[in-house]
Amino acid sequence: MIKNTLEIRKVNTKRIIDYLRHVKYDTKKNIAEDLSLSFATVSTICNELAKYKVLKKQNILKSEGGRIPLALSIDENSWISVGIDLTVTNQINLGVMNLKNNIIHTEQISYNNGKKIDYILSTITDKVREIDEKYTDSSISGIGISIPGIYDNKSGMILNSTIPLFEEVKLKEELEATLPFDFYIENESNLLVKAVVQIDQKIKEEKMDVIYLFIGEGLGVGIVSGGEILTGSRGMGAEIGHMPIGSEETICSCGNTGCAENELSFKGFLRKYYGEDRKFTLNDWNAFVKDVKSGKDHALNVIKEEACLLGKVISVMINLFDPQILFIGGIIDEIYDYIYPYTLEEAKKRVLLSNYRDINIKKTIDKDKLIFIGCNQLVFENWII
Incomplete structure (x- = not known):
């Protein structure tokens, strides 16, 4: 909750900067209209930001008469x-x-x-x-x-x-x-x-409910609802890696069995494929991906098994949070197209009232960026x- 005038000013300053981060340049008048702020507020804040060299003023706009409006842009560096x-x-x-x-x-x-x-x-x-x-x-x-x-x-x-x-x-x-x-x-x-919301203006502007499911060294999830990340009171919320819906055959690092992360992870895929529990390397992963793409039966069976478990995890997330979009990313980027059909089929079977809502699962790429x-x-x- 915004408590005082100083906080309101800080919020409006961030809104103006964020607006200009996503356009080449614009005028104070347009900024005020698009952000529903007064022209005086925008003008005062922009003048101050120009002093700190966060904004640049440019005479690049045309006018049919009278004073030529200045265009403002972010001094991005x-x-x-x-x-x-x-x-x-x-x-x-x-x-x-x-x-x-x-x-x-x-x-x-x-x-x-x-x-x-x-x-x-x-x-x-x-x-x-x-x-x-x-x-x-x-x-x-x-x-x-x-x-x-x-x-x-x-x-x-x-x-x-x-x-x-x-x-x-x-x-x-x-x-x-x-x-x-x-x-x-x-x-x-x-x-x-946070990143997918930032780069997709529609998601950001409409404050969509979004989930990002990440498969890497472990299994993680990030959830945005109403424009805010759900983290819980200590930052421990939305942890699904140890959800007990996996195989009971392997003991997880936490000491329990059945943890989803024990299978839906870098090591989990490879343990299932190679049939042994050891330290795996990137070369092991690349060999597995190669076998998937070449259509080897054992590799494709592992894909199907893992994809179905992923579908179960996704169905739990959808039933709990009812997101508009669920993104998947991580190590599975290269084999996503092999995983997706089984995952979607399993999720549809388990999502409540799936006929009445769109199960919108999307792949993301370039995790590093x-x-x-x-x-x-x-x-x-x-x-x-």
């Missing part, structure tokens, strides 16, 4: 954020983005199993300092980090991490103790759903102007 993706085992993915969600730099750092958390922290610290020194004409407004687990916003710890290295680490506290920047932590699924957009949006939402 006046503001940058750093996105850090820690959701891939033995890998740090880093991206630098500007105010218009354009990626201006990416980098990948690999590390081996013997590395401790101190190495990760020092690597992140060094890379952020390098970026700050490189982009001297831009201001780093914050750093968004995607984690492979739950961020407990009460304790500040990462919990239930699919990469044990990060378990119970207070990442935000550790990094803010060494760097003069604000760090914002969120799990990958929430960042991915979406993660950085999600990190960028996380920083933007918390940015104090």
Whole structure:
């Protein structure tokens, strides 16, 4: 709830910036009309943003007579954020983005199993300092980090991490103790759903209810309802990885059996395909994908089995939240077309009143870019102007 005039001004400032992030340029008059704000409010805020060099004024519009209106545009590189993706085992993915969600730099750092958390922290610290020194004409407004687990916003710890290295680490506290920047932590699924909402203006404007289901090292979900991400009181909400609807044959890392994540994950697919429980590599995955595409019976049987379980998970999500769109992404991007028919069939069987609602399942691509957009949006939402 907005409590005072200062908060109203901050909200309106963010709305104006966000509006201009998605257009080439526009006038104060059009901005005021489209955002249902007074011209005086828009003019005052825009003039202040121009002083801080967030906006640029340009004489590029024509007028039939009288004063020529100034066009306003975002000075997109006046503001940058750093996105850090820690959701891939033995890998740090880093991206630098500007105010218009354009990626201006990416980098990948690999590390081996013997590395401790101190190495990760020092690597992140060094890379952020390098970026700050490189982009001297831009201001780093914050750093968004995607984690492979739950961020407990009460304790500040990462919990239930699919990469044990990060378990119970207070990442935000550790990094803010060494760097003069604000760090914002969120799990990958929430960042991915934040990203798809940000890049699809129809979803954003109509405040659609959207779900993003992510299959990677684990199974995650991000849910947006009424324009807000559902996280629960501690940030632990919407966790489906340990929903007990899977096979009872394999013990999950949590100590139980039947967890959906134990099957619908990188390791879960490969354990079922190769018939053994071991450390799998990207080469193992690529060989599996190749066998799927070449039509090998065993590979296709695994696809069908996994797809049906995915359909069950999706039916639970649809019955609970009734979304307008459900996105699927992650490691299954390359084999989505093989999975989708079985998944849809299973979901339709189990969704209540499926004849009366559209089960709208969509594939997303380029998870790495979406993660950085999600990190960028996380920083933007918390940015104090």
